[in-house]
Amino acid sequence: MATRLLRxxxxxxxxxxxxxxxxxxxxxxxxxxxxxxxxxxGQQEPEPPLHHPKPxxxxxxxxxxxxxxxxxxxxxxxxxxSTAVLHAAAIGPMVDVGSWIMSSKLMDTALTRGMVLxxxxxxxxxxxxxxxxxxxxxxxxxxxxxxxxxxGMLVYGVEHADDAATCDENMQHFLRTIEAAKxxxxxxxxxVVVKITAICxxxxxKRVSDLLRWEYKSQNFKLSWKLKSFxxxxxxxxxxxxxxxxxxxxxxxxxxxEAAHVRIQEICRKCQESNVPxxxxxxxxxxxxxxDYMAYSSAIIFNTxxxxxxxxxxxxxxxxxxxxxxxxxxQEAEKEGVPMxxxxxxxxxxxxxxxxxxxxxxxxxIHDTIQNTHACYNDCMTFLMEKASNGSxxxxxxxxxxADSGGLASKKASELNIDKKNGKIEFAQLYGMSDAxxxxxxxAGFNVSKYMPYGPVETAIPYLLRRAYExxxxxxxGANDRQLMRMELKRRLIAGIA
Numbered sequence: 001m002a003t004r005l006l007r008x009x010x011x012x013x014x015x016x017x018x019x020x021x022x023x024x025x026x027x028x029x030x031x032x033x034x035x036x037x038x039x040x041x042g043q044q045e046p047e048p049p050l051h052h053p054k055p056x057x058x059x060x061x062x063x064x065x066x067x068x069x070x071x072x073x074x075x076x077x078x079x080x081x082s083t084a085v086l087h088a089a090a091i092g093p094m095v096d097v098g099s100w101i102m103s104s105k106l107m108d109t110a111l112t113r114g115m116v117l118x119x120x121x122x123x124x125x126x127x128x129x130x131x132x133x134x135x136x137x138x139x140x141x142x143x144x145x146x147x148x149x150x151x152g153m154l155v156y157g158v159e160h161a162d163d164a165a166t167c168d169e170n171m172q173h174f175l176r177t178i179e180a181a182k183x184x185x186x187x188x189x190x191x192v193v194v195k196i197t198a199i200c201x202x203x204x205x206k207r208v209s210d211l212l213r214w215e216y217k218s219q220n221f222k223l224s225w226k227l228k229s230f231x232x233x234x235x236x237x238x239x240x241x242x243x244x245x246x247x248x249x250x251x252x253x254x255x256x257x258e259a260a261h262v263r264i265q266e267i268c269r270k271c272q273e274s275n276v277p278x279x280x281x282x283x284x285x286x287x288x289x290x291x292d293y294m295a296y297s298s299a300i301i302f303n304t305x306x307x308x309x310x311x312x313x314x315x316x317x318x319x320x321x322x323x324x325x326x327x328x329x330x331q332e333a334e335k336e337g338v339p340m341x342x343x344x345x346x347x348x349x350x351x352x353x354x355x356x357x358x359x360x361x362x363x364x365x366i367h368d369t370i371q372n373t374h375a376c377y378n379d380c381m382t383f384l385m386e387k388a389s390n391g392s393x394x395x396x397x398x399x400x401x402x403a404d405s406g407g408l409a410s411k412k413a414s415e416l417n418i419d420k421k422n423g424k425i426e427f428a429q430l431y432g433m434s435d436a437x438x439x440x441x442x443x444a445g446f447n448v449s450k451y452m453p454y455g456p457v458e459t460a461i462p463y464l465l466r467r468a469y470e471x472x473x474x475x476x477x478g479a480n481d482r483q484l485m486r487m488e489l490k491r492r493l494i495a496g497i498a
Contacts, residue, residue, distance in 0.1 A: 062403065062406050062407050062410055062437075062440045062441060062443075062444045063440060063443070063444075064403055064436055064437065064440045064480075064484075067436070067484040067485075067487050067488040067491070068488060068491060069439075069443070070435075070436050070439045070440060070443075070484065070488075071435070071436070071439065071484070071485065071488045073147050073148040073149075073439070074147075074148075074435070076489070076492055079485055079488060079489055079492075080489065081126075081127065082127065082432070082435065082485060083482060083485040083486060083489060085123055085124060085127040085432070086432075086433075086481065086482050086485070087482060088123075089124070090479075090482070095465075098465070099465055101116060102116070102461055102465065117457050117458065120457060120461070120464065121457045124464045125457050125460055125464060127432045128430070128431060128432040128433075128453075128460075128464055129157065129431070129452075129453055129454055129455070129460050129464070130152070130154070130431060130452040130453065130454040131454045132454065132455065132456050132457065133176075133454065133455075134154075134156075134173075134176040134177055134179065134180035134454065135180060136454065137152075137154055137177075137180060137452060137454035138154075138180040138181070138183055138184055140152070140452065140454075141154065141181075141184060141188055141189055141452060142184060142188055144431075144450060144452075145187070145188040145189075148438075148439065148442070149442050149448075150438055150439075150442060150448050150449065150450050151187075151188060151189055151190045151426075151447065151448065151449040151450070152181075152184075152188060152189045152190070152449060152450060152452050153189070153190050153191050153192070153193060153279070153428055153449040153450060153451045153452060154177050154180060154181055154189065154191075154192045154193070154452055154454065155177070155192065155193035155194075155195075155281075155451065155452070155453045155454070156170070156173040156174055156176075156177050156198075156453070156454065156455055157453035157454060157455040157459055157460050158170050158173065158195065158198045158455060158459055159195075159197070159198070159459070159462055160197045160198065160202050161197070161198050161199070161200075161201060161202070162201050162202060162203070163201060164201070164256065164259060167198070167199045167200060167201065167259070167260070167263060168263070170198040170199055171199050171263045171266065171267065173455075174192070174194050174198075174199070174267050175266070175267065175270055177192050177454075178192055178267070178270045178271055178274055178276055179274075181274070181276050182274040182276060186275075189276075189449075190277065190397075190423075190426060190428075190447065190449040191276065191277035191278065191279050191312070191397070191449070192271065192276055192277075192278055192279070193278075193279045193280075193281055193451070194264070194267055194278055194279070194280055194281070195281045195283075196260075196264065196280060196281075196283075196290070196291045196294055196295070197283055197287065197291075199260060199263040199264060199267075200256075200257075200260035200263070200264075200290075200294070201256065201260075202287070204253060204256050204257060204260065204290075205287045205290040205291065206286060206287060206290075207246065207249065207253060208249075208257065208289070208290035208293070209241070209242075209286060209287055209288070209289040209290040210241065210242045210246040211223055211246050211248075211249070212226075212232060212233075212289045212290065212293060213233070213239050213241060213242040213289060214242050214245055214246055216233045216237075216239065217239060217242075218245070221245070225249065225254050225257060225258075226293075227261070227293075227297040228297060228300055229292075229293050229296040229297040229300070230292075230296040230299075230300075230328070230329040230332040230333060230340075231325065231328040231329055231332055232288075232289045232292040232293050232296070232325065232329075233289065233321075233325065234321045234324035234325045234328055235324070236320055236321040236324055237321040237324075237325065237365075238285055238320075238321070238357070238362070238365040240357065240360050240361075240362040241285070241286050241356075241360070243360075260294070261294065261297075264294055264298050265298060265301065265302075268298045268301070268302040268310065268311055269302065271302075271310050271311075272302050272304075272310050276310075277308075277309070277310055277311075277312060277341065277395070278310055278311050278312065279312045279314065279341075279343050279397065280294075280295040280298075280311065280312065280313050280314060281314055282314035282315075282316050282345070282347075282348075283349075284349045284352055284353060284356075285319070285349075285353060285365055286356065288316075292313060292325075295311060295313040296313060296329065298311050299311040299313070299333075299338060299340055299341075300336065300338055303338050303339050303340060303341075305339065305393075306337075306339055306393045307339070307393055308339070308393065308395065308423070309339045309340055309341035309393065309394070309395045310341075311340075311341060312340075312341030312342055312343050312395065312397060313329075313340070313341070313342055313343070314342070314343045314344075314345060315342055315343070315344050315345070315380060316345055316346065316347035316348075317344060317345065317346050317347065317373060317376045317377035317380050318346045318347035318350070318366050318367055318373045318376070319347060319365050319366060319367075320365055320366070320367055321365070322376055322380060323376055323379055323380055323383075326342070326380055326383065326384075327383070330383075330387060330394075334392065339392065339393025339394060339395075340393075340394055340395075341394065341395035341396070341397070342384055342394070342395070342396055342397070343396075343397040343399055343428070344377065344380055344381055344384060344396065344397070344398055344399060345399045345400075346373055346377055346400075347366065347373075350364075350366055353365055353366055354366070377405070378408065381396075381398060381405075381408070381409060381412070382412060384396045385409065385412050385413065385416060385418065385425060386416065388418065388424040388425055389416040389417070389418050389424070394424070395423065395424055395425075396424065396425050396426070397426055397427075397428055397449075398425070398426070398427050398428070399427075399428045399429070399451070400427065400428075400429070401429055401430070401433060401434040401437060402437075403437055403440070406427060406437055406440070406441050409425070409427070410441075410444060410446070413425060413446075420444075420445040420446050420447070421445070421447060423447060425446070425447075426446065426447035426448065426449060427441050427446055427447070427448045427449070428448070428449045428450070428451055429448070429449075429450060429451070430450070430451045431450040431451055431452040431453070433481075434481060435481065436480070436481050436484050436485075437481075438450065
């Protein structure tokens with residue numbers, strides 16, 4: 001099988017939403033995420049001193065000042081482990097050594113391989129992942145909800161697939177994920193996540209993206225196999241990936257594309273029957289047109305409930321064209337009467353996007369500064385919240401690890417009189433990260449989910465390395481989380497001695 005496992009380029013990119021530092025007043029908001037926010041590679045600002053906000057300062061009704069209340073649902077043993085793991089992940093040399101070991105020949109020897117994987121499983125894996133199979137993941141979702149009230153967002157943690165057999169196998173895992181979610185009370189979970197790259201070969205996604213770009217460039221260029229979809233480009237979209245007219249899909253490639261549509265539609269159908277929302281994760285711009293196309297074409301078929309979408313697509317706000325594409329997609333969805341869901345993140349592929357654009361003699365498709373990314377995220381967030389508030393059936397997942405983002409959204413929700421519990425607006429953070437923000441948002445009355453990947457330890461290694469690389473930067477949100485945890489451990493120790 002061709003699913004990406006060990007000894008590959010694990011740290012090609014950080015994940016969808018990560019720990020970015022808060023910057024400026026609440027009108028400016030800040031990975032993977034998580035859902036994959038970003039680690040702001042190339043957009044970093046000087047690290048400010050750790051800040052301890054007073055109650056409601058700059059975060060409106062989200063209070064992150066009282067660590068005893070925030071971590072009241074965490075047993076001391078869990079708090080100790082979380083603190084230790086997050087501190088270890090923030091140590092640069094340790095992360096570098098870990099990455100080297102995972103990519104070295106040590107993993108070819110059964111003894112050392114077993115030792116390394118055993119250590120990883122008992123530390124980083126147990127902290128950031130929900131279990132090795134769907135049943136274990138469902139049980140972890142149940143325990144997290146019962147302890148803290150945080151919901152689960154389940155995803156089978158496979159990366160990419162390169163052949164039809166692996167895609168078929170991955171589809172079965174995603175179907176089992178839906179079954180696992182369905183087995184839980186509806187209050188315990190929010191959604192499941194699918195990666196198109198796991199159910200459609202990467203080479204085919206590149207080919208389809210090339211053809212879609214050329215169709216956008218040339219009005220006379222038609223694609224006979226194309227299904228009805230929403231716009232995936234705007235006038236500011238990067239098109240430099242495709243400089244000449246691509247060859248048409250071969251008969252075999254068209255059959256492969258049809259098989260990929262069957263897989264995603266089978267997953268969507270299962271979600272529709274089970275009343276489980278489905279979030280489609282985003283990727284690099286070289287693949288994203290095909291992913292957007294498949295997500296939107298599936299939404300047109302399966303988002304038939306006017307009050308609640310089943311299929312959600314992901315918008316990456318660090319891309320220059322994100323706002324324009326979002327508006328175009330929403331405009332077309334409204335025209336067609338299709339309720340649409342969106343997960344909003346900042347993005348995760350800064351380094352790879354910059355390298356590719358530079359190699360082709362073009363400017364990166366990503367905003368020049370982190371402030372511009374913040375502004376785009378804010379604009380998209382406000383736009384989506386307004387749509388969700390007017391009874392149009394739109395749903396929004398705000399994936400962020402930054403308190404200012406949460407505070408700004410909380411203020412907007414109050415202004416729009418949005419019911420925090422109706423599921424139209426919810427927040428998400430990665431499991432094992434930004435727990436203080438998750439608890440604070442939950443205490444403020446919002447639905448909050450943890451993005452909870454599961455799967456065998458080996459398949460989770462790429463994900464875990466990205467988590468480590470996100471933490472190592474000592475960004476403010478992660479540093480503040482760790483300090484709050486230390487303060488709470490100290491408080492409990494003193495209380496136990498007194």
